[in-house]
Amino acid sequence: MQSLDNSLEIASFTPYHIKQLPIDVSLNDASLTITWDDDHKSEFHYLWLRDNCHCSECIAQLTREQMFEICDVPLDIKPAEAYISDEHRLVITWDHQAHISHFHPGWLRSHCYSQASLDAKQWQPKIWDKARIQAELPKHQANDILQDDPSLLNWLKELRDYGLTLVEHVSTEPNSLVDVANRISFIRETNFGTIFNVQAKADANSAAYTDLRLPLHTDLPTRELQPGLQFLHCLVNDAAGGESILVDGFKIAQHMKEHYPDDFHSLSTFPMSFYNKDKHSDYRFRGTAIVTDSNHEVVEVRLANFLRGPIDVPAHQTVPLYQAYRRFIALTRDPQFQFFYRLNAGDLIVFDNRRVLHARNAFNLEKGYRHLQGCYVDRDELLSRIRVLERV
Amino acid sequence: MQSLDNSLEIASFTPYHIKQLPIDVSLNDASLTITWDDDHKSEFHYLWLRDNCHCSECIAQLTREQMFEICDVPLDIKPAEAYISDEHRLVITWDHQAHISHFHPGWLRSHCYSQASLDAKQWQPKIWDKARIQAELPKHQANDILQDDPSLLNWLKELRDYGLTLVEHVSTEPNSLVDVANRISFIRETNFGTIFNVQAKADANSAAYTDLRLPLHTDLPTRELQPGLQFLHCLVNDAAGGESILVDGFKIAQHMKEHYPDDFHSLSTFPMSFYNKDKHSDYRFRGTAIVTDSNHEVVEVRLANFLRGPIDVPAHQTVPLYQAYRRFIALTRDPQFQFFYRLNAGDLIVFDNRRVLHARNAFNLEKGYRHLQGCYVDRDELLSRIRVLERV
Incomplete structure (x- = not known):
């Protein structure tokens, strides 16, 4: 399927292929919920999203390690605005310092922590007699x-x-x-x-x-x-x-x-x-x-x-x-x-x-x-x- | 204090000095109780004692590793006889195969697993600010x-x-x-x-x-x-x-x-x-x-x-x-x-x-x-x- 240039925003050597697209985002108290085009829903907490911002201010481009520390923003940080962009990214403007975060849909879906997603990622050894x-x-x-x-x-x-x-x-x-x-x-x-x-x-x-x-x-x-x-x-x-x-x-x-x-x-x-x-x-x-x-x-x-x-x-x-x-x-x-x-x-x-x-x-x-x-x-x-x- | 020749029965490089002497042994259902000359009491289970026999049939003398396996005796193994010897050893003749075990008093006391002994052995780090x-x-x-x-x-x-x-x-x-x-x-x-x-x-x-x-x-x-x-x-x-x-x-x-x-x-x-x-x-x-x-x-x-x-x-x-x-x-x-x-x-x-x-x-x-x-x-x-x- 579709793939995006992710050189700027994905601080990772792992490629994240886009298999599903986000079609809706709704805001809750401490989290938002993404609905995907296969009807799967992912809840992502605001703290989690702010923590995982991949911009070049938050991530050192040389080492690909995080410079930003989640301690340095308020515990109740919230989006001032959140939407799905024409390029299928989740884009958030934060209420704290108007920082802007973009999330690649392939990365986001592969890091969904719904119980179903966590269960699907559980390693299953082949146990033998x-x-x-x-x-x-x-x-x-x-x-x-x-x-x-x-x-x-x-x-x-x-x-x-x-x-x-x-x-x-x-x-x-x-x-x-x-x-x-x-x-x-x-x-x-x-x-x-x-x-x-x-x-x-x-x-x-x-x-x-x-x-x-x-x-x-x-x-x-x-x-x-x-x-x-x-x-x-x-x-x-x-x-x-x-x-x-x-x-x-x-x-x-x-x-x-x-x-x-x-x-x-x-x-x-x-x-x-x-x-x-x-x-x-x-x-x-x-x-x-x-x-x-x-x-x-x-x-x-x-x-x-x-x-x-x-x-x-x-x-x-x-x-x-x-x-x-x-x-x-x-x-x-x-x-x-x-x-x-x-x-x-x-x-x-x-x-x-x-x-x-x-x-x-x-x-x-x-x-x-x-x-x-x-x-x-x-x-x-x-x-x-x-x-x-x-x-x- | 007194020390015994332990070359035959202690499969260990660690010396076990004798600081207290056992003065009495009494038999319970699944364990025996040793009373020491400082009034401390140690309960040792029969399975534990049989498991820790240090004789040359149970321990390989070259590697000092155990050959005996505790699986190979009955779960309810008991002493046919148990006493403190003139050399202050606990001596047990087992009801299974009339096997005989000798326990060095220094070794035995240092392996007491009463709660007081376990607490005394707990490592205490020096925690600092x-x-x-x-x-x-x-x-x-x-x-x-x-x-x-x-x-x-x-x-x-x-x-x-x-x-x-x-x-x-x-x-x-x-x-x-x-x-x-x-x-x-x-x-x-x-x-x-x-x-x-x-x-x-x-x-x-x-x-x-x-x-x-x-x-x-x-x-x-x-x-x-x-x-x-x-x-x-x-x-x-x-x-x-x-x-x-x-x-x-x-x-x-x-x-x-x-x-x-x-x-x-x-x-x-x-x-x-x-x-x-x-x-x-x-x-x-x-x-x-x-x-x-x-x-x-x-x-x-x-x-x-x-x-x-x-x-x-x-x-x-x-x-x-x-x-x-x-x-x-x-x-x-x-x-x-x-x-x-x-x-x-x-x-x-x-x-x-x-x-x-x-x-x-x-x-x-x-x-x-x-x-x-x-x-x-x-x-x-x-x-x-x-x-x-x-x-x-």
């Missing part, structure tokens, strides 16, 4: 990701939505996972370095670096911000055993919420403690095993039995928390939720470490060597990269 | 921090408690702040790099890189985890203006909670959006300006007017959120809370970026050059370093 992920596991080829931006975007959106993808035919040269990770952004460093080598070693400071079975867990629950994406790249896997097991923690949380709401409440309300100590570090974090956002949606799971510290909630919460925790663990052990995958040389699994629990069977090095490399990239970088690739 | 920080600003010398561990520990504890310290006589060679930061741990990388240079530049992608006034803010509220510690090291400051202004966000939040509880509620409950877009990145985060933990204590402030995106809460929350936000900003502008400091060459201010808001006056380069370098280290690394240095 074993059957679904076996049928739908997103598989991508390393070369496509490395060389082609649309393929990269396609991979990243599946990674965001499923929380698990397989990248095939990655070079088995050590550190090759960095090239793939850097297609998103920089790597998140931890006290285990930027790249970690998963192989059995004598001075292991983590169960990951032994040949032992690892129960289902998220990595680094001992950090306030658990790493977002985890990359696990298989260079060699000639040992017996060592299969990877993956479980969608969002599925477990959803199942708990439906069938055991009291346990869901305990696990999303009472914090657990996670400790990771070695000679040179002593990381601890206290947080809930299930994290929900302000819309009550599950956004994170935090769990590693071998890194739990002593529970330290008030006495009356102790048994309910143990009950809920045991329920969660029991569900993760249910085969209907467990996806098994044996990594072969050149395979790279990338998953959302704050959502997908991973485990590994014990392995036996008598039959051959096993060497994986891993690294982390945070969710912020994933989402930023998707937004930039989606700018068209 | 202008008068307090002018009188008490912690000052440390770079050489002491670089060369001496007790001095380092002293600095880090003051940094944790005040959220602001001044390090004097840092070399004015570029990148010297790295040596100081690395005394804590690695530097947190962002899309602005590991070290950022604060100087006016032509292609500024942030207001920080202009000569403009910067209003009070936290850095990178656009990231899910705002950087914890911010280091700002002054190499040259011959320009006119450019004074630093620092405000304790915890003080503002405390003041709001006392005097404007409705505004405090809005700001700690309704999320705001923060955006940072440039040609190559598009970071966004939606979170509350005041963050509280499960004890309702303020643990974080998130605020930068020039990085706010359009508010996108449901319509009925819009005006209350603006009111609360305006109140908060108005308080940060109150001189009783503002600490002014003009950085001189060799000065390094280190502050908790998730607590202390910082601002800068506009400056004028006609009279001379101004060059600061900055970097970030997260709170996890600060707290880990303090715990390791406190191991004695």
Whole structure:
């Protein structure tokens, strides 16, 4: 449809296409209501509109950051005049200092905060059990990701939505996972370095670096911000055993919420403690095993039995928390939720470490060597990269 | 006082000194109660005690991580026998598999979760206004921090408690702040790099890189985890203006909670959006300006007017959120809370970026050059370093 020159008024790199046109504006006490040509109505508060003025006096043109501060106008600021212009813009002349604001219809509609618009913008993850992920596991080829931006975007959106993808035919040269990770952004460093080598070693400071079975867990629950994406790249896997097991923690949380709401409440309300100590570090974090956002949606799971510290909630919460925790663990052990995958040389699994629990069977090095490399990239970088690739 | 050989049973690098002795144990339905020689009583639940068994069957001796999983015993596990040994240990023989657990009295007492013990462990920040920080600003010398561990520990504890310290006589060679930061741990990388240079530049992608006034803010509220510690090291400051202004966000939040509880509620409950877009990145985060933990204590402030995106809460929350936000900003502008400091060459201010808001006056380069370098280290690394240095 119609598009306007927005170079002056839109302080954004994101293009806002015009799909609907405003046809009427009516003024209320503290807000106005726009009626659009598809009959949708948007209420915008005067404070909100004044705050979002995009003129060159309010926004620094060089940095595209706001210079104006909403504190500096009266709380009851109102339009002296408001109309829809011939170019379909909302134009307001304010009663304070006769400042004039123009609002581009594409920008305005895309920022409507009616409940229907907010609901439509809510991200919907693709939550999976074993059957679904076996049928739908997103598989991508390393070369496509490395060389082609649309393929990269396609991979990243599946990674965001499923929380698990397989990248095939990655070079088995050590550190090759960095090239793939850097297609998103920089790597998140931890006290285990930027790249970690998963192989059995004598001075292991983590169960990951032994040949032992690892129960289902998220990595680094001992950090306030658990790493977002985890990359696990298989260079060699000639040992017996060592299969990877993956479980969608969002599925477990959803199942708990439906069938055991009291346990869901305990696990999303009472914090657990996670400790990771070695000679040179002593990381601890206290947080809930299930994290929900302000819309009550599950956004994170935090769990590693071998890194739990002593529970330290008030006495009356102790048994309910143990009950809920045991329920969660029991569900993760249910085969209907467990996806098994044996990594072969050149395979790279990338998953959302704050959502997908991973485990590994014990392995036996008598039959051959096993060497994986891993690294982390945070969710912020994933989402930023998707937004930039989606700018068209 | 008395200390026991704890090499076998304490899977920890932390020493637990024995200050009180258990003198009695009585069994309840789901817990037991220890009476100590100072009359304190500790209730420990059976599940909790079984979960925290430190024997070499339950804990991997190499990694000091737990192998045992609390899911694998009955929910109603009970002691068949429990007593205080001649060595002052709590000894339990469990009714399940006749497993035996020994609990060191120093470890046990320090993990008591009675409400009194939990309250005593609650961290108490030293919250400041202008008068307090002018009188008490912690000052440390770079050489002491670089060369001496007790001095380092002293600095880090003051940094944790005040959220602001001044390090004097840092070399004015570029990148010297790295040596100081690395005394804590690695530097947190962002899309602005590991070290950022604060100087006016032509292609500024942030207001920080202009000569403009910067209003009070936290850095990178656009990231899910705002950087914890911010280091700002002054190499040259011959320009006119450019004074630093620092405000304790915890003080503002405390003041709001006392005097404007409705505004405090809005700001700690309704999320705001923060955006940072440039040609190559598009970071966004939606979170509350005041963050509280499960004890309702303020643990974080998130605020930068020039990085706010359009508010996108449901319509009925819009005006209350603006009111609360305006109140908060108005308080940060109150001189009783503002600490002014003009950085001189060799000065390094280190502050908790998730607590202390910082601002800068506009400056004028006609009279001379101004060059600061900055970097970030997260709170996890600060707290880990303090715990390791406190191991004695």
